[in-house]
Structures are given as structure tokens and as C-alpha cells.
Amino acid sequence: MAAPAESTAPASRLTGTLGVGSIVFMVIAAAAPLTVIAGTIPLGVGAGNGAAFPMTFVLCAVVLLLFAVGFCAMSPHVPDAGAFFTYIRHGLGRPFGLGAAFLALATYTAVQAAVYGYIGAAIDELVASLGGPSVPWWVWTLAVVAIVGVLGYRHIELSSRVLGVLLLAEIAIVLVLDVVVFASGGGPEGLSTALFDPVQVASGEVGIAIMFAIASFIGFEATAVFRDEARDPQRTIPRATYLALVIVGVFYAISTWAIVSAWGDEAAVAESGANPATFLLTTFENWLGPAGGLIVTILLVTSLFAAILAFHNVAARYWYALGGHGAFPSAVGRTHARHGSPHVASLTQTILAAALVIVFAVAGLDPVAQVFAWMAGTATLGILLLMVLTCIAVLAFFARSRVDRRVWHTRIAPALGLVGLLVCLALTIRNFPTLIGGSTGLALGIGAVLVVVFLAGVVVAVTRKPAEPALSGDPAAPGGVPGDTPRENV
Structure with missing residues (x-):
């Protein structure tokens, strides 16, 4: 017997005509390709399974594509924004759904905070290298918070255009390196063959390799978050989901293969292990000269900005979905009369982000070693829990x-x-201390926070006054399936 469905009508609807390309741009921008190339690849090669790390991206993409099959098949039956939140609510019930919503909001806020820390340090380093003043990282970050807040407040099409331009630029520079390396037949050892050897793929710390690779795909589920703003959600969402996963997986695998080949297997492992922070920059300077190094440094900043904007839009739509379903004040679930954007939800996320940056700054945390590492680790664990x-x-x-x-x-x-x-x-939990800097106590603390956040959503769902029940026996009704009976709203 089918479980009863819930009313899913928000206070007002988001509007937009996003096509497959626009949504794919935002999803891939959230994945921050150049940031992954600069930050994840050195760690995966140096601390993971070495020169065979490119194949790890392929394996993780296959797992996520299997996940996406059911995710996309269920999409027509949960026709509202919220992605993980709405899927879990329809499948496992209101308490689990609201718990997942709280967890998702915390997760995307964490990953956005991680990138906010990174971009402050990156901008300061770039400005200083060009002869400009060196100022505290949080000054640059708060300026970025303001810009993102303005873009998030306006219509989604504006964010889509900005992300599209930035994404094309960062992908282009990496593809230039890929073409040059492959056209040259690789470095001193030719093109690497390690990724095609199952023994090498399973060698070293394969668990760490998988953990870093899976973290590189964070944000791909955002395709469903934008369904209300899609031109044809029934077709656009599945196509965008599959396309985003394939593009990201292939891009990461090929680019990592090119970078490893540029050095040679043993040299790549040695260099990435000894100098992970400068591994990408050195690679570009060796193959494309000083100009290439400068360009990639600038585009790293724009890559981080694109990721922040994409994650901001996702988080804002979680606020919007929860406001529309009554879990938060109804104003959060309303849209702007002119822009058609979740403007209150966007402002809420902007204020939260600014508050976190101020807390990190007052606490004296290092923007990369602590803010980025801790928050990115939190987001990785949270996303995996949500996907499970x-x-x-x-x-x-x-x-x-x-x-x-x-x-x-x-x-x-x-x-x-x-x-x-x-x-x-399981591999992420086992290696989680490594992901956040080696502290077992901190790892346990972060895990406890995620559990508490999830349980807080469950408690709210159980204890809050039920909303007006919706008669959803009609399968055409939002969230309705044949045989459904009335059930209270979230």
C-alpha cells in the first residue's frame, strides 16, 4: 500500500526558464573544477593511490550514476524544490525528511563556508603577488559575501550567466594544459598507464583516494533543486543530472591523467606529496610558462567564486523549500515580485555566511588549514549521509x-x-581525521554535530503543530501517488 503523500505547495513559486545547459553550468560550477584540480588531485596522488588516482574519479562517477538512475526516476513524483529533503520525505516520511533538510542546509552552509575561507586567502595572495596591499583574509571574504548576496537576491538567470562565463574560463585553461601534454606525448616517461592497471588502482591508500574523489562531486544533486526554475523539469532535470556527472567525471579523470603524465608516475607522486599547495601552479609554469601560471592563479579565484555562488543558490533554495512547507517562517518561502527569486531565503543565507566568517575571524582560525579543511570535511560526510x-x-x-x-x-x-x-x-568515516587535518577528537565532534542537526529536524517534525492536511489521492497532485491518503504537511 502506498504511503500517504504530503502537501507540497509552497507559499509562492520560483520562476525561470533554465535549460539543461544552464543547470549543468551551475552544478559543475559548484564542483569547482579548477579548485579540485588544484587541491584534490595533489592529495589524491600524493596520499592516495598514486599515479592511478585518475581511475578513482571514474569509479566514483559510476557509483554516482547508479545513484542518479533512481534519483531521476523518482524526480517526476516529487515535483517541488528541495532535492534530498523532498526525496527522503516522500520515501521515508516527514521526520526523516525534515531531519535530512536540516542536515542538507548545514552541509551546504559548511561547504560554502569552506570556500569562503579559501577564497579570502587566495585573493590576498593574488593581490600581494601583483604588488597590492596585504590585508586580513576575512576582509576580502566579506566583500565576496556581499557580491554573492546581490547576485543571489536577483533572478537565477543572472547567476547562471555569471557562472557560465567563469566556468568556461577555468575549464578552458585546464583543457589547454591537457591538449599540450597529450600532444607532446606526455612528460619524460610518456603517457602514464597506471590508471589502466587494476593492481595500481587498488594500491596505496585507496580509501583516502576514494574519499577525496567523491568529495569532488559535491553539488551534482543541485539539478533537482532548480526544478521550479527549469524550462521543462521532467526532461531537463534527468538530462542535466546525467550530463553533469559524465562531464565532471571525464574532465577530472582526463585532466588528472594529463597532470600525472606531465611529471611521470614517480615524480608526480613525489612532487604532489612534498608540495601539494604549489603542485598545480608548478605544472602550469613548467608547461605553459609564467603567463600560464599567472592565468591559473587568477582563474583559481574565479573558480572559488563560482563555487560559492552555486552553493549559495542551493542553500537558499533549501531555506525556500523549508519556508514554503512551514518548517521555517513563511516569509522565507516567498519569492521576489520582480526577480522571481527566493530573496528572503537568499538574504538569510547571506547573513548566516557573514556571521560564520566573522566568528572564524574572531577565533583566529587559519582560512585554509582550519576553515577550509574542517568545513570541507564536514560537507563531505554530510553529503554522503544524505545520498545514502x-x-x-x-x-x-x-x-x-x-x-x-x-x-x-x-x-x-x-x-x-x-x-x-x-x-x-565507511571509507570516509575511517579516514575522516585525515580529511580534516588529523584530529580524531575534532572528527568525533564534527560527526556529533551532524547527528545533532539531523535529530533536531526529526524533533521539530515530531513536535511541531501539524499543518493543514492535503488531499492528495490524485496522482497529478504535487507529491501524490495512487492510493495516497491525507497527511499533514511538513
Whole structure:
């Protein structure tokens, strides 16, 4: 028997005509390709499975594509913004859904805070290298917070255009390096073959390699967050999800292969392990000269900005979804009369981000070694927990509702994705202290915070006064499936 559905009508609807390309731009921008190339690849090669690290991106992309099959199959049956939140709510019920919503909001706020720390330090370093003044990192970061706040307040199409330009620039410079390396036949040892050797792929600290690789895909589920602003959600969302995963996975794998080949297997492992912070810059300067090094330094800053803007838009839409469903004040779930944007939700996220930056600054935290490392680690663990819950929700929803009888889409692929994600989650938990700087106590503290945030959402769902129930027996109703009975709103 199908579980009862919930009313999903928000206070007002977001508007937009985003196509597949626009949504893919925002999702890939959130993945911050150049930032991953600069930060994750040296760690994956130097501390993970060495020269075979490129194949780790492919393996993680396969796991996430299996996850995406069930995710996209369920998309037509949860036609509202909120992504993880709405999927889990429809599959596992209101308490789990609201717990996931709180966890998702905390997760995206954490990853945005991580990049805010990084970009402050990166801008200061860039300005100083060009002869400008050196100021505290948080001064630059608060300026970025203000710019992002303005863009987030306005129509989503503006953010999409900004992200598109920045994304094309950062991808272009990496592709130039890829083409030069491959056209030259690689470095002193030719093109690396380590990624094609299963023994080398499974060698070294493969758990650390998988942990860093899976973290590089954070944000791909944002395709469903923008469904209200998509031109044709039924087609746009699945296409954008698959396309984003394939593009990101292939781009990371090929670019890592090129960088490893540029050095040679042993030299790449040695250099990335000894100098992870300058590994990418040195690679570009060696192959494209000083001008290439300067360009990549500038584009690293724009890559970070693009990621922040993308994560801001995702977080704002979680605020909006929760406001529209009554979990937060109704004003958060309203849209701007002219811009059609979740302006109150966006302002709320901007204020929260500014407050976090001020707290980090007053506490004297290092923007990269502490703010970025701690918050990025928190986001990685949170996203994996959310994806595991979403996989379970997809399986439960289709087993109960039977609105889609395709075995591969509703059972086999989601089950395989769940197994793969559980493996990734176990490896991440095992290596979590490494991801956040080596402190077991801090790792336990962060894990406890995530659990408390999730439980807080569950408690709110259980204890709050139920909203007006919705009659959703009509499968055409938002969130309705055949056989549904009335149920209170979130």
C-alpha cells in the first residue's frame, strides 16, 4: 500500500526558464573544477593511490550514476524544490525528511563556508603577488559575501550567466594544459598507464583516494533543486543530472591523467606529496610558462567564486523549500515580485555566511588549514549521509507506491548505488581525521554535530503543530501517488 503523500505547495513559486545547459553550468560550477584540480588531485596522488588516482574519479562517477538512475526516476513524483529533503520525505516520511533538510542546509552552509575561507586567502595572495596591499583574509571574504548576496537576491538567470562565463574560463585553461601534454606525448616517461592497471588502482591508500574523489562531486544533486526554475523539469532535470556527472567525471579523470603524465608516475607522486599547495601552479609554469601560471592563479579565484555562488543558490533554495512547507517562517518561502527569486531565503543565507566568517575571524582560525579543511570535511560526510538516505528513500518509495515498474530504474540501480555509497561512507568515516587535518577528537565532534542537526529536524517534525492536511489521492497532485491518503504537511 502506498504511503500517504504530503502537501507540497509552497507559499509562492520560483520562476525561470533554465535549460539543461544552464543547470549543468551551475552544478559543475559548484564542483569547482579548477579548485579540485588544484587541491584534490595533489592529495589524491600524493596520499592516495598514486599515479592511478585518475581511475578513482571514474569509479566514483559510476557509483554516482547508479545513484542518479533512481534519483531521476523518482524526480517526476516529487515535483517541488528541495532535492534530498523532498526525496527522503516522500520515501521515508516527514521526520526523516525534515531531519535530512536540516542536515542538507548545514552541509551546504559548511561547504560554502569552506570556500569562503579559501577564497579570502587566495585573493590576498593574488593581490600581494601583483604588488597590492596585504590585508586580513576575512576582509576580502566579506566583500565576496556581499557580491554573492546581490547576485543571489536577483533572478537565477543572472547567476547562471555569471557562472557560465567563469566556468568556461577555468575549464578552458585546464583543457589547454591537457591538449599540450597529450600532444607532446606526455612528460619524460610518456603517457602514464597506471590508471589502466587494476593492481595500481587498488594500491596505496585507496580509501583516502576514494574519499577525496567523491568529495569532488559535491553539488551534482543541485539539478533537482532548480526544478521550479527549469524550462521543462521532467526532461531537463534527468538530462542535466546525467550530463553533469559524465562531464565532471571525464574532465577530472582526463585532466588528472594529463597532470600525472606531465611529471611521470614517480615524480608526480613525489612532487604532489612534498608540495601539494604549489603542485598545480608548478605544472602550469613548467608547461605553459609564467603567463600560464599567472592565468591559473587568477582563474583559481574565479573558480572559488563560482563555487560559492552555486552553493549559495542551493542553500537558499533549501531555506525556500523549508519556508514554503512551514518548517521555517513563511516569509522565507516567498519569492521576489520582480526577480522571481527566493530573496528572503537568499538574504538569510547571506547573513548566516557573514556571521560564520566573522566568528572564524574572531577565533583566529587559519582560512585554509582550519576553515577550509574542517568545513570541507564536514560537507563531505554530510553529503554522503544524505545520498545514502536518498537511495534508501528511492527504494522504499517505489516498493510502496509501484508508480514505476521498471526494475533497473527502481530497484537494481538504486540498490547498487546504495552499496557503493555505503562503501564510500565507511571509507570516509575511517579516514575522516585525515580529511580534516588529523584530529580524531575534532572528527568525533564534527560527526556529533551532524547527528545533532539531523535529530533536531526529526524533533521539530515530531513536535511541531501539524499543518493543514492535503488531499492528495490524485496522482497529478504535487507529491501524490495512487492510493495516497491525507497527511499533514511538513
